[in-house]
Structures are given as structure tokens and as C-alpha cells.
Amino acid sequence: xxxxxxxxxxxxxALLIVFWHPACGLGLEGVQPSQTTLxxxxxxxxxxxxxxxxxxxxxxxxxxxxxxxxWTISEGALPPGLVLSSSGLLSGKPQEVGHYTxxxxxxxxxxxxxxxxFSLLVILPPTxxxxxxxxxxxxxxxxxxxxxxxxxxxxxxEITGSITLSFTPNAVNESDDPAIQFMNGERTLRFxxxxxxxxPVWEIAPSLQTGTVAGNIKxxxxxxxxxxxxxxxxxxxxxxxxxxxxxxxxxxxxxxTSGGLEVITTGYSTPREVKSATFEFTIKQATxxxxxxVKVSVESAFSTWYSSEDxxxxxxxxxxxxxxxxxxxxxxIESVSITLTNSTGSSEATSVEF
Amino acid sequence: xxxxxLFHRLVFRAFVLMAICSSLPAQPQSEMQQIRGPVLGxxxxxxxxxxxVLGQPGAATLGRTIRFRIPLENIWFAPGADFAVAHISGGRxxxxxxxxxxxxxxxxxxxxxxxxxxAFSPSADSVxxxxxxxxxxxxxxxxxxxxxxGWDFQLAAVEEGLAALAVSDGGRAVxxxxxxxxxxxxxxxxxxxxxxxxTASPFVSLTFLHxxxxxxxxxxxxxxxxxxxxxxxxxxxxxxxxASEALRHPVGIAAxxxxxxxxxxxxxxxxxxxxxxxxxxxxxxRCRYPPTRLERMLNGSLYRxxxxxxGPVWLFDATPSNPRILFLPDKLPAERSIPFRSAxxxxx
Numbered sequence: 001x002x003x004x005x006x007x008x009x010x011x012x013x014a015l016l017i018v019f020w021h022p023a024c025g026l027g028l029e030g031v032q033p034s035q036t037t038l039x040x041x042x043x044x045x046x047x048x049x050x051x052x053x054x055x056x057x058x059x060x061x062x063x064x065x066x067x068x069x070x071w072t073i074s075e076g077a078l079p080p081g082l083v084l085s086s087s088g089l090l091s092g093k094p095q096e097v098g099h100y101t102x103x104x105x106x107x108x109x110x111x112x113x114x115x116x117x118f119s120l121l122v123i124l125p126p127t128x129x130x131x132x133x134x135x136x137x138x139x140x141x142x143x144x145x146x147x148x149x150x151x152x153x154x155x156x157x158e159i160t161g162s163i164t165l166s167f168t169p170n171a172v173n174e175s176d177d178p179a180i181q182f183m184n185g186e187r188t189l190r191f192x193x194x195x196x197x198x199x200p201v202w203e204i205a206p207s208l209q210t211g212t213v214a215g216n217i218k219x220x221x222x223x224x225x226x227x228x229x230x231x232x233x234x235x236x237x238x239x240x241x242x243x244x245x246x247x248x249x250x251x252x253x254x255x256x257t258s259g260g261l262e263v264i265t266t267g268y269s270t271p272r273e274v275k276s277a278t279f280e281f282t283i284k285q286a287t288x289x290x291x292x293x294v295k296v297s298v299e300s301a302f303s304t305w306y307s308s309e310d311x312x313x314x315x316x317x318x319x320x321x322x323x324x325x326x327x328x329x330x331x332x333i334e335s336v337s338i339t340l341t342n343s344t345g346s347s348e349a350t351s352v353e354f
Numbered sequence: 355x356x357x358x359x360l361f362h363r364l365v366f367r368a369f370v371l372m373a374i375c376s377s378l379p380a381q382p383q384s385e386m387q388q389i390r391g392p393v394l395g396x397x398x399x400x401x402x403x404x405x406x407v408l409g410q411p412g413a414a415t416l417g418r419t420i421r422f423r424i425p426l427e428n429i430w431f432a433p434g435a436d437f438a439v440a441h442i443s444g445g446r447x448x449x450x451x452x453x454x455x456x457x458x459x460x461x462x463x464x465x466x467x468x469x470x471x472x473a474f475s476p477s478a479d480s481v482x483x484x485x486x487x488x489x490x491x492x493x494x495x496x497x498x499x500x501x502x503x504g505w506d507f508q509l510a511a512v513e514e515g516l517a518a519l520a521v522s523d524g525g526r527a528v529x530x531x532x533x534x535x536x537x538x539x540x541x542x543x544x545x546x547x548x549x550x551x552x553t554a555s556p557f558v559s560l561t562f563l564h565x566x567x568x569x570x571x572x573x574x575x576x577x578x579x580x581x582x583x584x585x586x587x588x589x590x591x592x593x594x595x596x597a598s599e600a601l602r603h604p605v606g607i608a609a610x611x612x613x614x615x616x617x618x619x620x621x622x623x624x625x626x627x628x629x630x631x632x633x634x635x636x637x638x639x640r641c642r643y644p645p646t647r648l649e650r651m652l653n654g655s656l657y658r659x660x661x662x663x664x665g666p667v668w669l670f671d672a673t674p675s676n677p678r679i680l681f682l683p684d685k686l687p688a689e690r691s692i693p694f695r696s697a698x699x700x701x702x
Contacts, residue, residue: 142412144680179413183666185685204666205642207681212413250410250673251653260380266392266653268410281380296382305389313417314391317409321388325381333380 053156395651606648
């Protein structure tokens with residue numbers, strides 16, 4: 001009885017060994033043995049994902065049989081861009097997204113073969129983000145700012161996009177400023193980032209004008225690839241603030257008139273208001289020079305100008321002509337200095353010599 | 355008591371203020387105040403015509419096309435002024451366009467048609483016209499209100515034409531550079547005739563200084579800038595080391611209003627060189643695109659340095675505190691004809 005039990009135990013163990021031995025042909029992976037020396041492809045049927053346009057490498061491994069091994073694709077097709085070397089290395093840069101199924105056949109030096117079907121998923125890389133470089137949060141009026149578009153990492157497909165500019169005035173007499181625009185004369189700038197690059201190829205490097213009206217310039221970027229919108233759900237919005245500031249005089253000209261003279265002042269005032277103008281005349285006299293200051297209220301005139309349709313084409317820019325009646329000798333006036341004042345402050349005094 | 359004293363004090367102060375004001379020699383005419391939009395200058399191209407540049411340097415836009423009822427070509431805008439000389443299409447004559455920034459008007463100039471070169475004096479009171487066949491020089495003075503032929507001259511040895519031309523304020527003298535290599539530069543006056551002053555490279559630009567018979571030339575045989583002083587008298591040639599590298603292809607030279615600073619536009623290397631007229635200081639502003647000209651605009655410190663009609667126009671803002679290269683977006687608003695009055699019974 002003991003002897004019978006011992007024989008049964010030995011047989012059970014033998015069967016167990018037979019069933020568990022990987023070379024026995026009864027594994028779970030369906031490899032077909034061709035000879036008594038068994039060769040086997042030891043890999044999972046689902047390969048690690050590949051990313052479009054990114055280097056991919058996977059080495060198939062074999063067991064059993066007699067080296068050297070030779071690896072081939074016997075059925076199906078690899079993703080375009082990938083190749084299988086005879087030594088079993090699957091490598092390259094996949095060029096098309098998709099789910100690919102193919103059968104790999106392994107042959108050892110004795111001619112024994114084993115085949116196995118694999119699946120490989122080629123996916124798009126993570127969506128890159130776009131940033132605008134060279135911008136700043138505050139800028140001066142009448143400034144031109146160069147900037148660029150930059151992708152967080154190269155994308156395997158061409159990306160097209162647009163930057164849209166909008167303006168919210170923060171002025172006493174509010175108005176849009178048509179001078180706030182890109183170099184192309186529009187408020188939308190289109191760009192194309194070639195596949196594999198991080199910056200667009202510009203014909204003219206982009207730049208924008210800040211105009212002359214106080215307010216906030218906002219820039220929003222939208223971009224897509226192959227018709228798929230890649231813009232983040234909460235895209236970055238770039239804001240450039242133009243502050244309310246004292247008037248700026250850019251040119252002063254004096255013209256003689258029949259009754260005296262006219263002081264023509266050109267400049268801008270970002271709040272779109274000017275309250276007063278102060279003129280200081282330096283007059284040559286027998287006893288030396290004398291300075292006479294004349295303050296003129298211009299609030300109403302400027303308010304009328306900034307409320308007019310005509311002013312809308314100029315932002316806060318103006319040319320203000322102030323005539324004066326001169327009593328006495330006009331040639332005694334040596335120079336005139338003008339200062340403009342708004343709610344924020346006064347401009348630098350600008351002088352013209354006669 | 356206190357209130358009465360305060361009232362008297364206020365009345366007295368008001369009386370004193372009125373007395374002071376009425377004694378001021380300069381009285382503002384508040385009812386005559388005028389405010390309008392600034393015009394920086396004008397552009398012309400054959401596709402769209404004359405367009406005003408509106409706004410401020412660095413914040414400028416193009417205004418609507420100024421249309422005349424007759425077609426124009428080859429317009430020369432006066433520096434720092436709002437008038438221009440224009441060819442009427444079809445060889446129908448030369449026209450004077452005036453008041454371009456306010457009430458554009460056109461009148462016919464009584465001069466031969468077809469000059470190949472037109473050069474204004476620095477203050478635009480005179481203009482020199484060169485007619486290649488047979489090398490005639492004509493100087494108009496009294497611009498823009500009373501244009502008249504100041505003098506004319508038959509140039510010798512200009513079979514190849516002229517490369518550059520400049521006229522002094524008042525139309526007293528002309529500088530002319532032949533279109534040969536090397537290029538002789540002559541001074542021409544009605545009194546002294548045609549005198550050889552200097553020999554320059556084929557790429558030569560000339561300018562007189564403001565209200566002066568001093569002149570500046572860029573395009574010496576080594577690309578240098580020279581100042582010609584006391585022309586017509588004891589001529590002096592002063593060479594200025596204006597740039598750190600040779601200006602191989604200068605395209606324009608101009609003097610600031612105070613004659614203390616010279617500006618040179620260079621296509622190769624692409625740059626604007628700003629130098630003091632005494633040669634002691636020099637600054638180079640690099641340009642992203644090669645300048646093709648240096649044309650002072652209505653705003654006296656703003657220069658156009660590229661052609662119009664083909665993308666953004668490049669400008670040079672010569673404001674002393676912040677000289678810079680600027681773009682002007684070349685985009686037209688909706689077209690609209692601007693009404694104008696005719697002047698001098700001229701063409702409309």
C-alpha cells in the first residue's frame with residue numbers, strides 16, 4: 001500500500017513538472033513547439049505604448065532553442081516609422097497614431113520557430129503649452145514690444161494658431177485706440193509652428209503697438225493641430241497695462257499770426273483728458289528778461305475733442321493750437337514754454353525759442 | 355466785521371488779478387482754440403495713392419487715402435512740411451500738392467515735366483529738379499506759397515545722369531553727384547557755375563545743413579561721412595569717423611534741425627548711424643531690414659527708411675532722448691475720399 005502511494009506521488013510530481021515547465025509546449029501563451037528543443041518568445045502580447053514622433057525601442061527576448069535567433073514579422077504590419085531588426089529590436093520613430101497588430105516569428109539556428117501576435121498602440125504626445133515670450137505686464141504708451149511664440153516641447157505635427165488682441169480702455173473719456181495692433185496692422189496674428197520645432201518661422205518677427213490710451217491690452221492664444229483644438233481649457237491670458245499718466249508733449253511749434261502768434265502743441269494724454277495749459281513767455285526787456293505765465297483752461301475743449309468721432313482714430317493723441325494776441329513788440333518774445341496738466345499730473349515743460 | 359473784511363480782501367484780490375491779466379502782453383484767445391488729430395507725414399504708392407500717417411511715433415496708423423481727381427505718380431514729399439511735388443500721370447506736367455494734412459489742394463507748376471531727380475532743401479523752401487536730357491538743373495524757390503524759378507543751369511559731364519542731388523535753403527547752391535564710379539561731386543551756383551568739390555563712391559548721398567551752405571556727404575571712397583564747410587568760400591573738408599564699420603551702401607543722409615547731429619541710413623550694414631556733426635560721438639541703431647532711404651516726414655524728427663506698399667513701413671524716430679527704429683503697420687482703413695479745395699485756380 002505504501003509502495004503504491006509512493007509511486008502515485010512520484011507520478012503527480014512528474015505531471016506537475018511537465019505542466020509547469022515553460023518548454024513543454026503547454027504554456028498559456030500558445031507557442032507552438034516545432035522540435036524537441038523548444039524555442040519560445042518571452043514577451044507580453046501588449047507592448048508598451050509608443051509616442052508619435054518620439055524614439056521607441058523594445059527588445060524581444062527568446063528562450064530555449066539554439067542561438068543565434070532570427071526575428072521577422074510574419075503577419076500584419078508594424079506602425080510606419082518602426083522596424084524590427086533580425087536581432088529582435090523594434091525601434092524607430094512612429095509616424096502615425098493608431099492600434100497596430102502584427103505577428104513576430106522567431107527562428108533559432110536549428111530552424112525551430114515560434115510565433116506570437118502582439119499589439120502596439122501609437123499615441124500622440126501630451127499637448128504642449130504655448131507661451132508668449134518677451135511681453136511685460138506694464139508698458140509705456142507709444143511703445144512697440146517685440147515678442148515671440150514658444151511651444152513647451154516639440155510636437156510631431158504642425159501646429160497652427162492665432163493670437164488675438166483686445167483692449168479695454170481705462171480712461172476718463174473712454175475709447176478704443178486703433179493704434180493698438182500687431183505689426184501686420186490687425187488685431188489677430190496667425191502663426192504656424194512646423195512639426196518638430198518649438199517656435200514659428202516668421203517672415204517678420206512679431207511686434208505690437210501699445211497705443212496712447214490707458215487701459216489693459218489682453219492677448220489670447222488659440223492653437224490646433226490636424227483640426228484638433230489643442231488650446232487648454234483655461235488658456236493663459238497675457239495682460240499689458242497702460243497706466244493713466246500725465247500728458248506727454250511730443251512737439252511744439254510756434255506760428256506767427258496777424259494778431260500775434262499761435263502755439264501748436266502735439267502730444268498725448270492716456271486718460272484722454274487735459275485740464276489746463278500753462279504758457280510761460282520769456283520776454284526780453286531793457287532791464288533784462290521777464291517771464292510771464294499764462295494759464296489757460298482747456299478742459300472743455302479737450303472734452304469736446306475726446307468725445308468726438310474724429311478723435312477715435314488718434315487714441316489720446318492731439319494737436320492743440322492756442323492763439324495769442326500779442327500787445328507790443330513780437331520780437332521781444334525770446335521763447336515760450338508749455339506745460340499741460342490732467343488729473344494725474346503735469347507734463348514736462350517743453351520750450352520753443354523764437 | 356470779519357466777514358466784511360474777508361469780502362473786501364477777496365474783491366481787492368480779484369481786482370489786482372484782473373489788473374495783472376489785462377497788462378499781460380500775451381492774451382490767449384480761448385474761443386479760437388483748435389484741437390485736431392496729429393499727422394506725422396505721408397506715404398505714397400501706386401496702388402493706394404497718398405496716405406496720411408496719423409498719431410504718434412510708436413503709435414501710428416495709416417489714415418484714409420487722399421484722392422485727387424487726376425492720377426499722380428512719383429510724389430516727392432517736402433521734409434518737415436505738408437506739401438509735395440508730384441508727376442501727373444501721362445507726362446501731363448508737374449504739380450504742387452499743398453495743405454495735405456488739412457485741406458489738400460493741387461496746382462500746376464510751370465516747369466518742364468519729367469525730372470529724374472527731385473531734392474528739397476532742408477527747410478523745404480526750395481527744390482532742385484534735374485532733367486537728364488540734356489542735363490538741366492532747375493531750382494524753384496519760395497515754396498510752398500509762392501513757387502518761382504530761382505535759376506537754372508546746364509550741367510556738364512552728366513551723360514550717365516546723377517546719383518544724388520541736394521539744394522540749400524533759399525536755393526542758393528546745389529550739390530550734384532554723377533552716377534559714375536567714382537562719382538564726382540560738384541557744387542553748382544548761378545554765380546560760380548559747376549565746381550568739382552569731392553570724389554565719392556557710387557553709393558553717395560548728399561545734404562545741406564539747415565539754413566547753411568555747409569553740407570554733408572556720405573559715400574566717400576571708403577564709405578566715410580565728410581562735412582563740407584564754407585562752400586562757396588574757403589571750402590573745408592572734414593572727415594568724420596561716424597561708424598564702427600564701413601558703410602558700404604549708404605542710402606541717405608540728413609541733418610537734425612539744430613545741425614548738431616547727422617543721421618545716415620545704410621543698407622549694408624543695415625543700420626542708422628547717429629553722429630555729432632563735430633565727429634566726437636556716434637551711435638549705431640541696427641535695423642532688422644536694410645533701409646532704402648532716409649526721408650524726413652512732416653513730424654520733423656521722424657524719418658521714413660523703407661518703401662511703402664509692401665508690408666510694414668520702417669521709420670526712424672530721431673527724438674534725441676530715445677532714438678529708435680519703429681514699424682508702421684501698412685494696413686488701410688476703409689477707403690474714403692477726402693474733400694479738398696483747389697488753390698491758385700489749379701487743377702482739381
